Amino acid sequence: MSLQTDKREFGERTADGIGDVFMRGAVGSAQDSLKTRRLTAATALGDWERWRELGQQIRQHTLEHLDYYLEQMADNVERRGGHVFFARTKEEASAYIRDVVQSKNARKVVKSKSMVTEEIEMNHVLMEAGCEVIESDLGEYILQEDDWDPPSHIVAPALHKNREQIRDVFASKLNYDGDETPERLARFARSVLREKFLEAEIGITGCNFAVANLGAINLVTNEGNGDLTAALPKTHIAVMGMERIVPTLEEMEVLDNLLCRSAVGQKLTSYITVMGPRENGESDGPEEFHLVVVDNGRSDILAGEFREALQCIRCGACLNVCPVYRHIGGHAYGSIYPGPIGAVITPLLGGYDDYKELPYASSLCGACTDVCPVKIPLHEQLILHRQNIVSQGRTGAADRIQMKAAGKLLSSPGMFRSTLRLANSMTKLMSKHGRIVRGPAPIEGWIGIRDMPQPVKKRDAFRSWYENRESGIPAAAAPPGAGGRNEGDGRRAAPDLPEAKPGRDVSVEEAASRIGKGGGRS
Amino acid sequence: MNSSFSADENRSKRKVSNRESFLTNVAASLGRPRMTDTVRRPAWKHTVHLDTLADRTPEQLVEVLKEQCLFIHTQVIESTPEILQTTLDDLIAGCGGGPVIRSGDPRFAQYGLAFPGGFVWSEKAGREENVRRAEAANVALVFADYALAESGTVVLESRPDQGRALHFLPAHYIAVIERGRIVPRSTQAMGDLNRRLEAGETLGSCINLISGPSNSADIEMQLVVGVHGPLRATYVLI
Structure with a gap:
């Protein structure tokens, strides 16, 4: 066996993993058991953060x-x-x-x-x-x-x-x-x-x-x-x-x-x-x-920006908390080193040509970084890989066009504002019940696996709401002698809302309609 | 890839270890010349390893050890030097009897222990015979050099009268622990061994930290006790 365990495309490998029901069950329960055991052991030891810092210091001193x-x-x-x-x-x-x-x-x-x-x-x-x-x-x-x-x-x-x-x-x-x-x-x-x-x-x-x-x-x-x-x-x-x-x-x-x-x-x-x-x-x-x-x-x-990856002591804790590893399994990484640490070191040992997808096999939630006993900033290193991959022009044409478009849009306030104004009507055909459910080919991959809320109408948008609130404060509601608008805002906002229990999940639609009401009523 | 391997085909005896060029390259990767001065370890920023369980009395450490052994499938028997022979004989019988193999540790004689028919690991017996007897043995008997309360561990060093395979080939493993040798955790035992090393002492080629019987969870994460090494482990406290 070599570093590379599977020469097929990344997409094929992950599809295999996701389709393997037994494997996913086994990985899920192994993760649950191992991460609970780790947490219990760390808690029982106490002072875990200091232990990690000590481990990190020892590894860094030795590497230096x-x-x-x-x-x-x-x-x-x-x-x-x-x-x-x-x-x-x-x-x-x-x-x-x-x-x-x-x-x-x-x-x-x-x-x-x-x-x-x-x-x-x-x-x-x-x-x-x-x-x-x-x-x-x-x-x-x-x-x-x-x-x-x-x-x-x-x-x-x-x-x-x-x-x-x-x-x-x-x-x-x-x-x-x-x-x-x-x-x-x-x-x-x-x-x-x-x-x-x-x-x-x-x-x-x-x-x-x-x-x-x-x-x-x-x-x-x-x-x-x-x-x-x-x-x-x-x-x-x-x-x-x-x-x-x-x-x-x-x-x-x-x-x-x-x-x-x-x-x-x-x-x-x-x-x-x-x-x-x-x-x-x-x-x-x-x-x-x-x-x-x-x-x-x-x-x-050792010479480059990924030196901290060499602190790794091969405990596998980052695999056991990784939501992506949980669903695609170890084989999908196509490397003998799977999981978050594998996604960091495999491209370093085997090159971006074969492994440029691995740094994207992460939700960047940072759970890996939190459990690493020697404090390798794993998710930050994955971002670093992505930066390298983009700056070396290794991303696909579709990605590059989308990113270029997004860059244009986000760097021009005028274009951004007009896009926001049109976003609701532009996405009407793609949406159902306030969610975008289908899309053109370039965004299909994104939409296919995510619930994305449809952008709200202009009058319901945050900006409109904010502007209306600014102009529509009823003088009577202002507390006597209230000088600053900040202290007043909090008090007035509360009675406007239908009795929302703290911590209750609120749907996007509900939230949007509340914002609309709040702005409109005043 | 095969071609690069076969290019090396003829160099069967390598005298060069590549050491100098390799280490110079490592130093260059660190952006500096080779380190020639002695490197001192820094003052570590935390003392958590030294502090853990450091405040426990010897009696409390015995309790910590006993409790930990519940989790590592290891039986702990409390005995005394006076009844040690009987305790060990009973345990051996409980394991189904001999053959017994023990280390040549002088403490067996010191406590007046004898196991008729048992084999003693010794330099004189030689490699083949020692290994053959260990493989045939049902029970191994040893004395711990240190015992670690926190992890339920016995620490043993290899010596001419105490081989490596002695701890792994027999089906049952019995380690006698003198209470005075119980330390809080691995920190104290490794610290002590390192001090002995730095003082110029030659340590055994193998230092074993053994915490219970061998085990594996490689099949569906289900724990199986007794894989390649002993199936059962027992500590006898005196």
Whole structure:
């Protein structure tokens, strides 16, 4: 798998997602459960805003001194007998890993979940070289057995599949003859994978954080597969994005606390492990340890206006609150990194040519920014992407014409006023009961999925109402000695309105008619 | 893409790690030359990690730990050094008996514990034998280096007499926690380990923070306890 998981048009991908009723149900309930768990965990911890600021400060300090910490980490790994390889490109990274595997004459590779190994297309390269590559994370293993179906969530990769589908995959590929209870399916996978762990010659893991002053990597899991992957095979290769590093165990601890709570609402996951090359006298753990540090476009991100995106600790909290992700699902993003963070980093890693639509897959509600444990301004970065896409002239012709027209209209008060005057009659044919229900081709896409109120008649418009109120204040109603018009306004406005209960939803029509009455009566 | 991979085909032994050019490029991306002076960590703006649970007494921390274990599917048994052998024997029987594997931690001898027929992880046994015995074991017995009250975690370092697979291959996992080793949270344990590292001590190649049995929610978000690692976990407090 590569960064790109689906080469079809964005519209086709989203239509697929929206049409998949089971997937949408699964994503919706997973989001509800994960976001509640995150909120509960954050609330129970208390002082969450300070925790976030601390996480942000640690990430920013590390990024600002990234060359220093990477060098310190590499020195320490090598001092302990490990090897560190710095890969500028995905090709360099995968080729190095393949070379290590081949130098051991190894055929059997077991992996634990790692997004960056997907990004560098490592599985593909190793399989071409004749290796068996086994994903050991339960979710990833299910996807692998289903002919490498792409992951749809950073933390729960097989979220889009139900238990019956999983049972069928196991039955057809692995001769599983049990039922579809998750417990049985998991036990079955355990027994198959236990053998794979024991016979593997190479173990490959990702890296949540490298610890610079220790020369070790940190893995955060619940299943324990990462630990077995690193403990049993004689060679361990860890792959990390170059930004995933902390100065010491003390900062690692803070970030792991933020990560576990934000990802799954746990205080700490079952297994948090710090591991490096085997020390003298220890009998298991790798005899050979390789750490591959991957740039693959990250230094360009570091240099530019999106640097804060590199603060990401891959918790997936932004996916769990995103209304767009909820409806289109992970696959529609066409990237191994879906959701809001995916919409920010995928175009940076893969370019606007393939991913210029992703920054628009957002309502800009900002829920992602609010939950991010390291305070990445996600929705602001999506706006920044949109600005770049527009200024590079990458939007479609229809968009450009509409925007040009809107620009003309909004920058000329005269044209704006006359358009407002005509808006009601111009939209008459398109509207029904005060709502615009159909429109010409250029705005069909907008109207098709939204309820848009029809512009009101000129006499009912805010401007007319405001002017009439100004001129029509009955002198008698003015409080004695009232000097300023502001204090008077509030008092007089109230009796005009039919007893509106506070907080009651008011329809556009009702509101419009009230405004009309208020203005007309006075 | 395949063509660029095959261009690398012949360089099977890479001596160059690209380190210098890579790091120089990172520094350039940050708009400055390479950092050569020692970088000091700044004073962090908040101390929330240090403050959380810092005011609890040792007795209160035991309660915090016990309560947290309710949420992580981990049984907590309160025992004493005097009856520890009986407690552990009962627990092993409850797990369905042996085979038992334990670490070579000197505290087993110190508390006068013996498990006839059990296997002890040791440097002498070697990689194959240690792993084979761990895989065949029904129960693993270990002593915690630290216990974290907030998260219900035991912290253990790898050593010649305590391997990594010991914590993951056996079906049942029993960790003995001496009350004096309970600290409020991960902050204190990681702080202590970092101080030891900075003082020049060599830490084990693997530091495990273990909070209950292995689990997964990868199938329809439904929690399954017991995936690749232990199916059940028990802490014994003394």
